[in-house]
Amino acid sequence: MADLHDLTALEQAAAIRAGDVSAVDLTEHYISRTQRLSEQVGAFVTQTPELALDQAKAADERVRAADVDDRLPTLLGVVCPVKDLDFVAGVPTRFGSTVYDITPEADANVVVRMRSGGLVFTGKTNTPELGLPCYTESDVAPPARSPWDLTKSAGGSSGGASAAVAAGLAPVAHGSDGGGSIRIPAAVTGLVGIKPSRGRISNGPLGDFVGDLGVKGPLARTVADAAALLDVMSGSFPDDPLSAPAPRHGSFVDAAARSPHTCRIGFYTTPSLSEVSVHPAVIDAVTATVRALEALGHELVEIDPPFDTSLLPLFMTLWSSMALLAPIDPELEPQLRPLTRYLRDRGREVSGHELAAAVSLLRINSRAALTSTSEFDAVLAPTLADVPAAVGQQRNDADPARDFADQVDYSPYCAAYNVTGQPAINVPMNWTPDGLPIGVQLVGRMYDEETIISLAAQLEMSHSWLDRRPVMW
Numbered sequence: 001m002a003d004l005h006d007l008t009a010l011e012q013a014a015a016i017r018a019g020d021v022s023a024v025d026l027t028e029h030y031i032s033r034t035q036r037l038s039e040q041v042g043a044f045v046t047q048t049p050e051l052a053l054d055q056a057k058a059a060d061e062r063v064r065a066a067d068v069d070d071r072l073p074t075l076l077g078v079v080c081p082v083k084d085l086d087f088v089a090g091v092p093t094r095f096g097s098t099v100y101d102i103t104p105e106a107d108a109n110v111v112v113r114m115r116s117g118g119l120v121f122t123g124k125t126n127t128p129e130l131g132l133p134c135y136t137e138s139d140v141a142p143p144a145r146s147p148w149d150l151t152k153s154a155g156g157s158s159g160g161a162s163a164a165v166a167a168g169l170a171p172v173a174h175g176s177d178g179g180g181s182i183r184i185p186a187a188v189t190g191l192v193g194i195k196p197s198r199g200r201i202s203n204g205p206l207g208d209f210v211g212d213l214g215v216k217g218p219l220a221r222t223v224a225d226a227a228a229l230l231d232v233m234s235g236s237f238p239d240d241p242l243s244a245p246a247p248r249h250g251s252f253v254d255a256a257a258r259s260p261h262t263c264r265i266g267f268y269t270t271p272s273l274s275e276v277s278v279h280p281a282v283i284d285a286v287t288a289t290v291r292a293l294e295a296l297g298h299e300l301v302e303i304d305p306p307f308d309t310s311l312l313p314l315f316m317t318l319w320s321s322m323a324l325l326a327p328i329d330p331e332l333e334p335q336l337r338p339l340t341r342y343l344r345d346r347g348r349e350v351s352g353h354e355l356a357a358a359v360s361l362l363r364i365n366s367r368a369a370l371t372s373t374s375e376f377d378a379v380l381a382p383t384l385a386d387v388p389a390a391v392g393q394q395r396n397d398a399d400p401a402r403d404f405a406d407q408v409d410y411s412p413y414c415a416a417y418n419v420t421g422q423p424a425i426n427v428p429m430n431w432t433p434d435g436l437p438i439g440v441q442l443v444g445r446m447y448d449e450e451t452i453i454s455l456a457a458q459l460e461m462s463h464s465w466l467d468r469r470p471v472m473w
Contacts, residue, residue, distance in 0.1 A: 004029045005473075008466075009078045009171035009225040010253075016077040017063060023077030027056035027120050030079045034122055034169045037472060040150065042142040043164035045084050046092055047123040052079070055120045062118065074228050074253060075172075076118035082174045083161050084124035085131050086111055086207070086216070091121075096129040096138040096157075097340075099332040109202035109237050110216045114174065117232035125173060126160025129337045130326055132319075134184050134407045135394050136160060139337065143391045146189050147470035148436055152388040155185035161219050162189040168473050171220065172229045176207075178214035179319065180383075180414025186219055186426035187383035187439025190465060192226040192456065193219045197447045198421030199242030201233045208241065209325060211318040211359055213418040222466060223457040226425075227252040230449065244447050252453055260454035263377035265293060265442075266303040271385055271412035273312045279386045285430035285438040286382055289459070292429070293380070296458055301376070306369035307416045312408065314365070315415055317358035320346035342400035366420040370446065378452050381413050383426050383439035413441070423449040427456050429463040 004026055007015065015021040031049045038044045059077035066072055082088050085095060087104035088111050094100050107115065114121075126141045136144035136159025144159030146152040147167040154163040158175030162185030165173050175182040177195040186193025194217045201216040218229035230252045236243035249255065269278055269286050290300045323340060324347030333341065373379050389410060396403035417424045423446075426439040444452040460466075 005033065005168040005171070008222050009075060009220060010228055012171060013075050013078050016059065017072055019063070023056035023059040023120065024053060026077065027052050027079060027122070030122055030170060037167055037169060039142055040145070040472070041147055041154065041163040041167045042126050042136065042144040043160045043167065043169055044081065044123045045094055045126045045141040045160065048091055048121055051091065052120050052122045059118050059120065073118040073232070075232055078119055078172065079122050079170045080114060080119040080172050080174060080229065081123050081125045081161065081164055081170050082111060082114070082121055083158055083176055084127050085176055086174070088121060088124065091124060093124065094140045096127040096131065096140060098139050098335050099328055108206070109204040110174065110233050113233050113235055119232065122170065125158070125164055127158065128156045129340045130323060131157035131176065131178065131181060132323055132343060133157065133339055133394070134180060134411050135389070137391065137395050145391060146388060147472050148190065149388070151390055152436065153188065153391045153393070155188045157181040158185045158219060162186055162191055165191055165219050165221060166470065172225050173219045174216065174233070175219050176214060176216050177418065179418050180411050182217045182219060183383050183414050183424060183426040183439065183441055184411055186428065188388040188437060190428040190437035190468065191219050191221060191426070192223050192428060193217065193426040194226050194230055194449065195417065195424045196230060196234070196449055197244050197423045199236070199240070200244040200449070202235070202237045202240050204237055204239055209322045210355065211362065212242070212421065213318060223453060223460050224253055224256040227256040227453050247450055249450060252449055255450040255453040256457040258454055260451055260458060263298045263451065263455065264375065265298055265300050265378045265380055266373055266376040267300055267380035268303050268305045269382060270305050272305045272307040272416045273309060273315070274385070274409045274412035275309060276385050276409040276412060278382065281387055281432050281438055282382045282385060285440055286380065288430055289380060289427065289440050292459055292463055296462060303373070306372045307365065311365055311416060311419065314358040314362050315419065317350055317354060318362070319343065321350050321355055323347050338397045339400040339403050342404070362419050369416070369420055377445070378455060379443040381441055381443065383413060383441045384410060385412050386410055387432055387438060388436050417443055422446055423452060425452045425456050427459055428465050429459055
C-alpha cells in the first residue's frame with residue numbers, strides 16, 4: 001500500500017474531500033516526517049505543528065459541513081509550508097538571518113490566499129540571508145541539501161522549500177523568485193517550479209522592491225500540483241500596483257490537463273549573463289527536450305539568446321540596491337554574512353541617477369527581448385549552466401565578490417526573465433548518468449502561464465519523472 005506522501009497533492013485533496021483520509025491524519029504524517037528528516041536536508045527553519053493541526057481540523061470540519069453541491073477548495077487540507085521570507089501571522093520570521101526575529105501580527109498577501117484555499121502550514125522553510133544567494137546556507141538553520149545526494153546543495157533561495165518537497169516532507173511548497181530562486185532549487189532537486197508573470201501573485205505588503213524582479217510561486221513534484229497551487233496563490237489585492245489578467249481558459253490546473261496546440265518554440269543554450277562554458281550534460285538535456293517536443297509535434301527553432309552580458313551590471317545595480325533596502329540596526333551589521341555585507345556595500349555606492357538609469361535600461365532591454373521572441377509560443381533554455389553544486393561549493397566568505405561571480409556563472413539563464421517579468425517553469429525530465437536532476441526551463445509570453453504549463457504537462461506525460469524518488473523517500 002502506498003504511503004500518504006506517495007500521493008500527489010491533488011490526489012491527497014481528493015481523498016480528503018471523499019472522506020478516504022482526514023486532513024488531520026495527512027498532517028500528522030507530514031509532521032512526523034518533518035520532525036524526523038528536516039535536519040538532514042535543512043528544509044525547515046521553524047516548525048509549526050500546533051498551527052498545522054488546527055488548520056487540518058478546520059479543513060476536516062469544512063468537509064463534514066459541506067453540502068453535495070458545495071465547491072470546496074481544490075487543495076483543501078493539503079500541507080504547504082511557507083518560505084521564511086514571507087509573514088505568517090504569529091509565526092517567527094528570520095529572513096535567513098541572525099539579525100531578524102520578527103513575529104508578525106498579519107499574513108503576507110500570498111499567505112492570505114493560501115489560508116483561504118485551506119492549505120495547512122507545517123512551518124517556515126529555510127532560506128539564505130535576505131534571499132540573496134542561489135544556495136541556502138545561513139546561520140539560522142542547517143544547509144539545505146538535495147535529497148538525491150546529501151553532499152549537494154538544494155539551491156536557493158527557496159532551498160528549504162525544494163528540499164522539503166523533494167524529501168517528501170510536503171507535497172507542495174511556497175517559494176519566491178527574484179533571480180531564479182524558484183527555478184534553481186527546482187532544477188537541482190528534480191521538481192516543477194513556476195515563476196509566474198509579474199503581477200500574477202501579490203507581493204504585498206512588503207515585497208515590492210526596486211525593479212519589480214521578485215515574484216511568489218509554487219514548487220511541486222508534478223505540473224498539475226504546481227498549477228493547482230498557482231491557482232490558490234494568484235490574485236491581486238486593492239493595494240497592488242500590478243495585476244495580471246486572469247487565465248484565458250478557466251484555471252491553471254485546467255491547463256495542466258489540456259494538450260497544447262502545436263507550438264513554435266525557440267531554444268538556445270548560450271548563457272545570457274556570463275561567458276561561462278556550459279556543462280555537456282546541460283546541453284544534452286536541452287537537446288533531449290528539443291527532441292521530445294518535436295516528437296510531440298511542435299516546431300523547434302534554434303535562436304540566439306534574447307539577452308547578452310551587458311545585462312549583468314544593470315542587474316547587479318538592482319540586486320545590490322535591493323540588499324540595502326532591508327532595515328538593519330547598524331550595530332548588527334557585523335553579524336551579517338560576508339556576501340550580504342558585500343552586496344549592501346555595493347548598494348551604498350549606487351547613486352540615484354545610476355539606479356534610475358539601470359531600471360530604465362533594463363526595461364529597454366526587456367522590450368527588445370520580448371519583441372525578438374514574440375513569434376514564438378514559448379522559449380526553451382537551460383535552467384542552470386552546470387550540474388548540481390556541492391554544499392559550500394559556491395559560498396566564499398573570504399571573497400564575497402568571487403562568491404557572487406560564481407553564482408552568476410552557475411545561473412546565467414534565470415535572472416533575465418525576472419527582468420522581463422515573463423512566466424517560466426522548470427521541467428525536471430532530464431538526469432545525469434549518476435542520478436542527479438538537470439532542469440530546463442520553458443519561458444512563456446507575458447501572462448501566458450497556460451501554454452508553458454500545458455507543454456510541461458505534455459512532457460511529463462511522455463517522460464514521467466514521478467516514479468523517481470530519492471533513497472530517503
